[in-house]
Amino acid sequence: MIAVTAALIGFFAFVIMRVTTPQMTTLFTDLSVEDSSSIIKDLERQGIQFEIRNEGSIIMVPKDKVTRLRMKLAEGGLPKGGGVGYEVFDKSDALGTTSFVQNINHLRALEGELARTIRAIDRIQAARVHLVLPERPLFAREAPEPSASIVVRVRGALEAQQIRAIRHLVASAVNGLKPQRVSIVDEAGQLLADGAQTDPEQAVGEERRIAFEKRMRKQVEDIVSSVVGSGRARVQLSADFDFNKVTQTSDKFDPEGRVLRSSQTREEQSMTADNNGQVTVNNELPGNQQNNGVAPKDQSKKTEETNNYEISRTTKTEVTEAGRVNRISVAVLVDGIYSKNDKGELAYQDRTKEQLDRIATLVRSAIGFDQKRGDQVEVVNLRFADAPSTAPIGEPSGFLGMLQFTKDDVMYFVELGVMMLLGLVVLFLVIRPLVKRILASDEVAAAISGVLTGPAASEEAAPAGQPLLPSGGTSAIDVATIQGQVHAQSVHRVGELAERNPNETVAIIRQWLTEPTK
Secondary structure: HHHHHHHHHHHHHHHHHHOOOOOOOEEEEEOOOHHHHHHHHHHHHHHOEEEEEEEOOEEEEHHHHHHHHHHHHHOOOOOOOOOOOOHHHHHHOOOOOHHHHHHHHHHHHHHHHHHHHHHHOOOOEEEEEEOOOOOOOOOOOOOOOOOEEEEEEOOOOHHHHHHHHHHHHHHHHHHOHHHHHEEEEOOOOOEEOOOOOOOOOHHHHHHHHHHHHHHHHHHHHHHHHHHHHOOOEEEEEEEEEEEOOOEEEEEEEEEEEEEEEEEEEEEEEEEOOOOOOOOOOHOOOOOHHHHHHOOOOEEEEEEEEEEEEEEEEEEEEEOOOOOEEEEEEEEEEEEEEEEEEOOOEEEEEEOHHHHHHHHHHHHHHOOOOOOOOOOOOEEEEEOOOOOOOOOOOOOOOOOOHHHHOHHHHHHHHHHHHHHHHHHHHHHHHHHHHHHHHHHHHHHHHHHHHHHHHHHHHHHHHHOOOOOOOOOOOHHHHHHHHHHHHHHHHHHHHHHHHHHOOHHHHHHHHHHHHOOOOO
């Protein structure tokens, strides 16, 4: 009895404590050792229950207090993020601090603030920044360039655009730092970005090509999957880019668009006598010309005209930036059609040529197909190695759609169900048999008391001088025989009850033995 009672008390105490225990939720994750220690001290000072998981990087608190605790800890500057920021200057003594210490604190604060900012980026779990800010030597014309090294711990993998964003973020925060001088390394020792003076235009062009192929591939997959079904199409796209920068200057003259600018006219006239060009003594004599009469003369006239015209001229300078698309090649592989036959099995059927042509037309429209550029689009229908699964289960709608429980709610209901089931098992298998035994022991005690005290009570109840049996000529022998039979039946009944309930019988006899005699 004592063991069963103690077990029941312990069981119900466990059930009550389990039900009344507050539901724990996450307060902070990915905490450093310093931040975790500071937060635990603050929680212990406030007397708030908490749990530590994952070697102190995760702290759990009651769900109804998580919002208030986050605001309270934020007021105290927790968590700090595992690094020292500009708060290093809050408690420093500016009067007794040298310039060297101030410079070191400024460098520490700048590194800590940059690390906090980098951790705010998605997929960045932790970050550490090292800055090298060299001082300019005296009498030096050129100052050494600063550099930076960043070590990050990521969840998954960083994209090229995110790496470039981190480099430009750090370079913009440090005076004189160039993005090419920033090195980034992950926790596995893989070099994500080197600090060498590489050509940034080439890197940007390669990223542009990858981003273009990814965007076009997604567009083609979306439009094809909407026709053939999700997961029943594979798309590969390759783009040929020209990263050469071309500058072209051309002059164009229009012969029809001329305008008279200046005009100049020149006329010359001359007259000479005809002497056949001979020089003789006769011709040279003074009186010979008069005697010969009028000689024939030679006349000449010359006219020159100069016109200057302005012809329209067009000068055109074309600058073609790097990153032109020379050609796009697309390969689309689609699965066939699956339908159930008479036996209920999935039967494969090839797609018709008309369907493939329509899909090819959609793909050409999606990529901006240009035949002069040499683009190629191939759509092929082949059976996939993995057959489609059964019809997907739709999301519940209506009343079932409203009953959307979280994982914590489901676990809470499961715990309540298990507790109720254990309670019913204890009730029917422990308490109910115990109550039956107690009631049976009371019945046995009453029966034994009635049997043992029955004849004496009957004699005391009878009046003095009146026989126990009715008079009618019954002899004393018959009375003795009847009393003997009654006593025998009573003793037999008591023996049966004692055999069926030995423990209760022994307990009753012991109770009688311990009772004081009257």
